[in-house]
Amino acid sequence: MPEAFSHLERNRIHRALSRPNLLLGADRELVLATGLATVILIFVVLTVYSALIGLILWILTIGALRYMAKADPLMRKIYMRHVGYRRTYRPTSTPWRKG
Numbered sequence: 612m613p614e615a616f617s618h619l620e621r622n623r624i625h626r627a628l629s630r631p632n633l634l635l636g637a638d639r640e641l642v643l644a645t646g647l648a649t650v651i652l653i654f655v656v657l658t659v660y661s662a663l664i665g666l667i668l669w670i671l672t673i674g675a676l677r678y679m680a681k682a683d684p685l686m687r688k689i690y691m692r693h694v695g696y697r698r699t700y701r702p703t704s705t706p707w708r709k710g
Contacts, residue, residue, distance in 0.1 A: 631684035637676035638687050645672045 634642045649669040653662050679686050 631680075633680060633684060635673060635677070637673060637680045638684070641676050641687060642673065645669060645676070 632639050646669065649665045652668075653665040655661075683689070
């Protein structure tokens, strides 16, 4: 190591602090929301068909969410930020600019 850098300290970055917060391999909040919707469907209708449809729907949705998280674990946050953007922005520095 060169002498100019000998006084620098090394700090470890723990993996748990930099990894995305996933549950069942998908975004945690989306998995919990999907599970809640499935449980509501099953226990409100209370039929065998609703239980089967709910479980199939949940399994398919978890598969899609895992596929999405595998592509980009932060895709939900990026999409939510994208939705907030306007379609076009005027090429002015401020809306109150004269001229």
